[in-house]
Amino acid sequence: MATDFRRKEQLPDLTDRLVETYQDLPTIHHLGHCPLPSVEAVIEIVDDLKELVFPGYRRRQNLHMGNVVYHVGDLVDGLHDKLTEQIGRALRHRYQLQNGIHCVDESKQDFEKLGQEKAIDFLESLPEIRRLLATDVQAAYDGDPAAKSLDEIIFCYPGIEAITVHRLAHRLYQMDVPLIPRILGEYSHARTGIDIHPGANVGPSFFIDHGTGVVIGETCDIEEGVKIYQGVTLGALSFPRDDEGNLVRDEKRHPTIEAGVVIYANATILGGTTVVGRNSIIGASVSLKKSVEPNTVVTIENPTLRFREAS
Amino acid sequence: MATDFRRKEQLPDLTDRLVETYQDLPTIHHLGHCPLPSVEAVIEIVDDLKELVFPGYRRRQNLHMGNVVYHVGDLVDGLHDKLTEQIGRALRHRYQLQNGIHCVDESKQDFEKLGQEKAIDFLESLPEIRRLLATDVQAAYDGDPAAKSLDEIIFCYPGIEAITVHRLAHRLYQMDVPLIPRILGEYSHARTGIDIHPGANVGPSFFIDHGTGVVIGETCDIEEGVKIYQGVTLGALSFPRDDEGNLVRDEKRHPTIEAGVVIYANATILGGTTVVGRNSIIGASVSLKKSVEPNTVVTIENPTLRFREAS
Amino acid sequence: MATDFRRKEQLPDLTDRLVETYQDLPTIHHLGHCPLPSVEAVIEIVDDLKELVFPGYRRRQNLHMGNVVYHVGDLVDGLHDKLTEQIGRALRHRYQLQNGIHCVDESKQDFEKLGQEKAIDFLESLPEIRRLLATDVQAAYDGDPAAKSLDEIIFCYPGIEAITVHRLAHRLYQMDVPLIPRILGEYSHARTGIDIHPGANVGPSFFIDHGTGVVIGETCDIEEGVKIYQGVTLGALSFPRDDEGNLVRDEKRHPTIEAGVVIYANATILGGTTVVGRNSIIGASVSLKKSVEPNTVVTIENPTLRFREAS
Numbered sequence: 001m002a003t004d005f006r007r008k009e010q011l012p013d014l015t016d017r018l019v020e021t022y023q024d025l026p027t028i029h030h031l032g033h034c035p036l037p038s039v040e041a042v043i044e045i046v047d048d049l050k051e052l053v054f055p056g057y058r059r060r061q062n063l064h065m066g067n068v069v070y071h072v073g074d075l076v077d078g079l080h081d082k083l084t085e086q087i088g089r090a091l092r093h094r095y096q097l098q099n100g101i102h103c104v105d106e107s108k109q110d111f112e113k114l115g116q117e118k119a120i121d122f123l124e125s126l127p128e129i130r131r132l133l134a135t136d137v138q139a140a141y142d143g144d145p146a147a148k149s150l151d152e153i154i155f156c157y158p159g160i161e162a163i164t165v166h167r168l169a170h171r172l173y174q175m176d177v178p179l180i181p182r183i184l185g186e187y188s189h190a191r192t193g194i195d196i197h198p199g200a201n202v203g204p205s206f207f208i209d210h211g212t213g214v215v216i217g218e219t220c221d222i223e224e225g226v227k228i229y230q231g232v233t234l235g236a237l238s239f240p241r242d243d244e245g246n247l248v249r250d251e252k253r254h255p256t257i258e259a260g261v262v263i264y265a266n267a268t269i270l271g272g273t274t275v276v277g278r279n280s281i282i283g284a285s286v287s288l289k290k291s292v293e294p295n296t297v298v299t300i301e302n303p304t305l306r307f308r309e310a311s
Numbered sequence: 312m313a314t315d316f317r318r319k320e321q322l323p324d325l326t327d328r329l330v331e332t333y334q335d336l337p338t339i340h341h342l343g344h345c346p347l348p349s350v351e352a353v354i355e356i357v358d359d360l361k362e363l364v365f366p367g368y369r370r371r372q373n374l375h376m377g378n379v380v381y382h383v384g385d386l387v388d389g390l391h392d393k394l395t396e397q398i399g400r401a402l403r404h405r406y407q408l409q410n411g412i413h414c415v416d417e418s419k420q421d422f423e424k425l426g427q428e429k430a431i432d433f434l435e436s437l438p439e440i441r442r443l444l445a446t447d448v449q450a451a452y453d454g455d456p457a458a459k460s461l462d463e464i465i466f467c468y469p470g471i472e473a474i475t476v477h478r479l480a481h482r483l484y485q486m487d488v489p490l491i492p493r494i495l496g497e498y499s500h501a502r503t504g505i506d507i508h509p510g511a512n513v514g515p516s517f518f519i520d521h522g523t524g525v526v527i528g529e530t531c532d533i534e535e536g537v538k539i540y541q542g543v544t545l546g547a548l549s550f551p552r553d554d555e556g557n558l559v560r561d562e563k564r565h566p567t568i569e570a571g572v573v574i575y576a577n578a579t580i581l582g583g584t585t586v587v588g589r590n591s592i593i594g595a596s597v598s599l600k601k602s603v604e605p606n607t608v609v610t611i612e613n614p615t616l617r618f619r620e621a622s
Numbered sequence: 623m624a625t626d627f628r629r630k631e632q633l634p635d636l637t638d639r640l641v642e643t644y645q646d647l648p649t650i651h652h653l654g655h656c657p658l659p660s661v662e663a664v665i666e667i668v669d670d671l672k673e674l675v676f677p678g679y680r681r682r683q684n685l686h687m688g689n690v691v692y693h694v695g696d697l698v699d700g701l702h703d704k705l706t707e708q709i710g711r712a713l714r715h716r717y718q719l720q721n722g723i724h725c726v727d728e729s730k731q732d733f734e735k736l737g738q739e740k741a742i743d744f745l746e747s748l749p750e751i752r753r754l755l756a757t758d759v760q761a762a763y764d765g766d767p768a769a770k771s772l773d774e775i776i777f778c779y780p781g782i783e784a785i786t787v788h789r790l791a792h793r794l795y796q797m798d799v800p801l802i803p804r805i806l807g808e809y810s811h812a813r814t815g816i817d818i819h820p821g822a823n824v825g826p827s828f829f830i831d832h833g834t835g836v837v838i839g840e841t842c843d844i845e846e847g848v849k850i851y852q853g854v855t856l857g858a859l860s861f862p863r864d865d866e867g868n869l870v871r872d873e874k875r876h877p878t879i880e881a882g883v884v885i886y887a888n889a890t891i892l893g894g895t896t897v898v899g900r901n902s903i904i905g906a907s908v909s910l911k912k913s914v915e916p917n918t919v920v921t922i923e924n925p926t927l928r929f930r931e932a933s
């Protein structure tokens with residue numbers, strides 16, 4: 001039993017051939033650039049933010065009104081620094097892309113200063129985000145007979161994980177922070193199976209039950225008190241292209257869901273002009289491409305079932 | 312390139328405004344309470360339990376009948392202590408919720424002692440759980456032509472991961488342990504995309520293939536030798552409410568699947584009185600809301616397909 | 623508040639009863655065998671490989687053409703050793719299974735040497751795999767109006783994560799390496815919700831959007847420029863059995879998708895003889911069990927929708 005060390009002599013040559021492909025294929029390496037945001041650092045940030053919006057559930061126990069201010073102050077101070085650095089990197093990265101340059105002379109553009117401004121604006125929005133999340137947690141309890149307590153929901157429900165990360169990512173998206181909102185969204189998608197683009201507008205008291213397979217597109221508008229089940233897609237009908245045949249990357253492509261609507265499992269609602277009127281109910285597996293009046297129940301004519309005895 | 316330190320002076324004020332929301336929104340913080348179960352500790356527990364039920368596959372290699380008893384004895388001793396603490400916390404948490412109090416004087420109620428009793432009862436059930444899991448692994452091998460060996464199934468199959476964690480979580484659920492079974496279930500849901508509520512009764516030789524998007528509700532009864540594919544929902548038809556309009560949180564809401572039934576991808580079976588008779592086959596995408604006789608094959612009348620040439 | 627230590631005295635007895643089940647149920651333990659591949663080590667390997675195919679995005683920043691060769695050379699050298707050990711273990715494991723023995727006298731069969739040969743052949747294929755991945759990243763950008771840059775796609779898109787791991791796993795599968803390709807595939811499935819069997823043949827410029835719930839079977843053939851949405855299944859129609867009623871584990875069971883085909887969300891295409899002709903478009907939720915001519919658009923006759931006012 002032995003490794004043949006002579007065979008290892010071909011590894012340097014193999015290394016050279018691999019590095020050559022970095023020259024041939026510049027689109028999929030990131031060499032000779034200023035550093036990108038760090039995915040690991042962004043995930044650390046979102047974990048700190050969860051600790052701020054739902055204090056006492058995870059990392060730190062035995063917090064009370066007397067000592068929580070120190071815990072929160074410490075987290076806020078650290079988040080200021082982490083967000084400043086990562087947002088600064090993201091802004092610089094976009095600047096480089098837009099100007100087709102590799103690395104920016106910081107003296108010209110102070111991206112860290114811009115990052116700090118956005119970082120502080122973002123932290124200022126946390127009280128408002130907490131108010132929204134409190135409505136989401138209550139909506140989950142009111143909407144699920146299996147829920148035993150609010151604590152269980154905050155602890156366990158993937159729908160709460162997804163909307164928590166989304167509300168944070170959406171705020172960064174609104175502040176025109178590049179890249180980081182999408183990293184947050186896909187981090188949550190990987191953990192919950194719920195794919196909400198950071199651009200989607202979601203009103204208060206939003207509840208996704210079970211959630212696996214849900215897809216909510218970038219230009220969706222979802223009003224207050226909407227409830228969605230697993231496998232629901234709120235998607236685009238088709239992609240308009242400009243005269244050069246390039247995809248048009250702005251404009252509303254995804255539906256509007258008005259207040260109080262319930263959408264059952266695996267329903268699909270497509271198109272930027274499609275509006276589901278308030279308090280309507282969309283049945284399981286319904287596929288909608290046009291608007292629906294308020295207070296409408298939409299179900300599919302059950303496809304005829306065939307019953308025969310097993311051979 | 313510089314952070315503006317004067318701007319950081321507003322952080323303490325921001326911290327105070329955030330902490331104020333903890334007073335305004337008491338439903339979504341956990342301050343001034345005895346400690347909750349720790350999600351991290353519960354995940355450690357499930358990893359130890361996997362090592363006990365499938366020894367030699369993961370953490371420890373080179374185990375044999377001669378030395379495995381020490382490895383197992385050590386794990387069992389540690390699990391006793393971890394389970395005692397976490398179950399004790401969960402019982403105390405429920406007691407507080409039910410009595411609307413924040414922290415319990417332990418001298419009145421010895422939750423750790425109660426936790427220990429349940430911890431030991433749970434550990435006593437591991438041999439039986441292993442017997443069930445052996446039937447599940449065999450069912451996976453018999454049911455999947457892509458399976459190359461039993462070891463591959465234990466190593467890789469998300470369906471085995473899901474049923475393993477479910478059988479552990481369901482035992483704790485039967486023992487009336489709060490919170491922890493649901494934490495286990497959602498841990499497995501996040502890793503496999505398979506959402507089995509800990510309350511579901513699942514017989515031996517159960518196999519879920521692929522699994523992403525499967526949802527199995529709290530009051531399902533699944534008999535021996537049932538096989539389920541990705542995207543299948545065994546769900547509730549509607550939620551009964553009491554006279555005050557509150558959700559009724561007990562009573563059977565989910566279907567019964569008798570022995571030997573096969574349910575193909577994306578089928579949906581709803582309702583607490585719905586029974587799928589033994590050895591029946593439910594076709595892909597079938598939606599069922601009423602009972603089916605034994606030995607029945609149910610398929611959908613294929614929706615007419617439109618074929619036209621691409622423009 | 624106290625643990626009752628006398629109760630712990632029953633733990634050794636409990637341990638014995640648990641260990642007894644290892645004798646009774648030999649199918650689900652791995653005792654007295656040579657070590658299996660380590661899942662943790664295999665995951666480390668795939669992370670190193672991602673760093674090689676997409677340099678500069680994750681672990682190491684500030685790389686440039688001047689220093690990247692050292693970084694790559696170091697990774698390649700370490701990967702040689704890790705792959706040699708893990709592939710050697712996998713080959714030995716299969717040998718044991720096939721010969722019904724527990725542990726092999728290495729002097730008879732040098733699995734490490736075999737492992738090294740395959741490890742080096744695999745590393746030699748990385749430049750080719752990078753060329754394929756460059757086409758996949760471009761296809762994602764061309765196919766998704768929400769994509770802001772190629773970097774965002776490499777950073778965030780689960781479809782890219784899935785095809786990256788698949789192209790690595792498929793190469794090992796082609797080299798007849800057991801177990802490890804499936805561990806890779808399920809690792810990616812757990813992170814993305816996309817379940818691609820390592821055996822599937824996938825051509826260049828492949829794009830999966832959103833992806834959760836996608837299932838692609840072992841014997842699929844997918845040609846160049848195919849685009850697939852969430853929830854699509856490319857599966858088997860039924861499992862042929864031999865005269866003893868055992869599953870036939872080889873032969874083509876899954877469809878062929880020709881170049882330029884687009885398959886929308888939740889469509890299902892089944893069967894080893896089913897061929898979807900080039901440039902065809904398969905609509906959302908279509909279920910296909912027979913072949914389709916090139917340039918065909920297949921949609922379902924929309925099931926009649928029922929609209930009524932909510933009571």
